[in-house]
Amino acid sequence: MLxxxxxxxxxxxxxxxxLEQVGVPHAFSTxxxxxxxxxxxxxxxxxxxGCDVQDDYDRIYENYKRLQSAIxxxxxxxLWVHQVHGAVVASAMRVEGFESGVKADAIVSDDxxxxxxxxxADCVPVLLASADGALVAAxxxxxxxxxxxxxxxxxxxxxxxxxxxxxxxxxxxxxxxFESFEVGPExxxxxxxxxxxxxxxxxxxxxxxxxxxxxxxxxxxxxxGIRPERIxxxxxxxxxxxxxxxxxxxxxxxxxxxAALIRPKPLFRKL
Numbered sequence: 001m002l003x004x005x006x007x008x009x010x011x012x013x014x015x016x017x018x019l020e021q022v023g024v025p026h027a028f029s030t031x032x033x034x035x036x037x038x039x040x041x042x043x044x045x046x047x048x049x050g051c052d053v054q055d056d057y058d059r060i061y062e063n064y065k066r067l068q069s070a071i072x073x074x075x076x077x078x079l080w081v082h083q084v085h086g087a088v089v090a091s092a093m094r095v096e097g098f099e100s101g102v103k104a105d106a107i108v109s110d111d112x113x114x115x116x117x118x119x120x121a122d123c124v125p126v127l128l129a130s131a132d133g134a135l136v137a138a139x140x141x142x143x144x145x146x147x148x149x150x151x152x153x154x155x156x157x158x159x160x161x162x163x164x165x166x167x168x169x170x171x172x173x174x175x176x177x178f179e180s181f182e183v184g185p186e187x188x189x190x191x192x193x194x195x196x197x198x199x200x201x202x203x204x205x206x207x208x209x210x211x212x213x214x215x216x217x218x219x220x221x222x223x224x225g226i227r228p229e230r231i232x233x234x235x236x237x238x239x240x241x242x243x244x245x246x247x248x249x250x251x252x253x254x255x256x257x258x259a260a261l262i263r264p265k266p267l268f269r270k271l
Contacts, residue, residue, distance in 0.1 A: 002028065002171065002234040007070035010034065011043050011063075012244075016171035016232040019262075022133040025071045025115075026262040028125055028173035028234075030244045034063040039254050043067065044246070046119040046257030053254050064259075068115065073263050076115040079107060083118065083140045087148035089157045092116065106139040106154040110161065112266040117259050121248040122181075122238050124213050125173035125260030126151055130163040133265030143183065146216045147190050155224040165225030170232070173260050174245060177237030178212040181249075187211060195219065 002014040011033035019026050034043030040055040043063050047054045068074050079092050081104040090104035094111035107116045116138035118125055123142035129135065137154045145151075155165055178200075188209035191201040198219060200212035214233060221231055238245035238258075246255040 002173070002232055002236075007033070009066045009070045011067045011070050013067065013070065014174065014234060014236070016127065016169075018169045018230060018232045019127065019129055019171055022129060022131065022169065023265050024129045024133040024136060024262060025073050025265075026127055026171070026260075027067060027071045028127075028171075028260050029067055029258045031246050031256060031258065032244060034066065035059045036063065036256065039251065040256040043258075044256030045259040048121075048248070048253055048255060048257075051253055055256065067259070067261070071261065073115050073261070076263055077113060078115045078117050078261075079109070080117045080119070081105065081107060085142050085144040085148075087145065087150040087153045089137075089150070089154050091157065093161070105141070105145050105150045106137055108135070108137045108154060108157045108161070110135045110264050112264045115261055115263045117261050119257040119259050120173070120175065120238075121246045121255055121257050122176040124175040124217055125258070126217060127171045127173070127260055127262045128154060128158060129169045129262070130158065131167040131169065132267065134267050135161055135163050136262045136264045138260055138262050141213070141217060143187055143190075143211060143213060146213060146220070147194055149220065151217050151220045152224050155221070155226070166227055168226050169230050170221050170226055172214055172217055172231065172233045174234055174236040174238055174241075174258070175213055176239045176247065176249060177235075178210055178215075180237055180239035181211055181213065183209055183211050185209060191216065
């Protein structure tokens with residue numbers, strides 16, 4: 001289960017005990033402990049798209065600065081992607097260049113001088129790390145991303161970097177919960193098509209349904225070979241828990257963004 005932390009710098013965030021054990025700096029932010037005024041109060045880390053109401057970017061950058069300082073990454077360059085609800089995994093390995101803003105929904109890196117970031121406001125943030133913490137991934141997964149298999153795609157990319165699945169540590173962050181996530185019949189059908197009899201979805205008498213995004217991602221992680229004892233989760237719901245989280249659905253689009261951050265752990269070898 002994720003643990004809630006209150007920092008001296010102000011930001012309140014959640015951490016994974018499993019990721020902490022391997023020494024990987026990371027955080028799942030909340031909306032608490034920043035500078036932004038309503039409706040972005042207060043630890044806002046991104047503006048809503050297609051909305052006339054916007055937060056000032058200087059405040060957003062200062063909020064990031066405070067959060068990064070709280071997790072010991074104040075001077076680390078932050079990388080981000082233009083999230084499109086797909087399955088593209090961007091690579092930011094130390095031997096590669098990287099340009100923030102590329103269209104993708106996940107980033108994989110082994111460079112301890114780079115901090116990976118994805119933004120959410122109901123979708124699921126997922127953080128992955130190798131057993132030694134030297135290789136990490138940050139993933140943004142809404143229902144479209146789950147159907148597109150963005151999480152398994154990130155695991156495969158880590159496999160290609162010589163990280164076997166059963167050694168991967170995963171943390172599933174706060175997102176919209178099952179009871180709060182009403183969807184149309186086409187979404188339920190998509191989950192039934194992809195997950196079959198194990199589909200974490202329930203049809204309702206009105207012809208609609210509900211989907212459990214956290215369970216769907218857990219199923220995908222397990223199917224990739226990640227061991228259940230290596231998966232951290234939380235019962236926090238971004239829609240329900242208004243005081244802690246922004247929610248695109250609850251606030252009808254006029255809301256801020258949380259972020260999930262992770263940085264690879266430097267490996268020092270004796271000469």
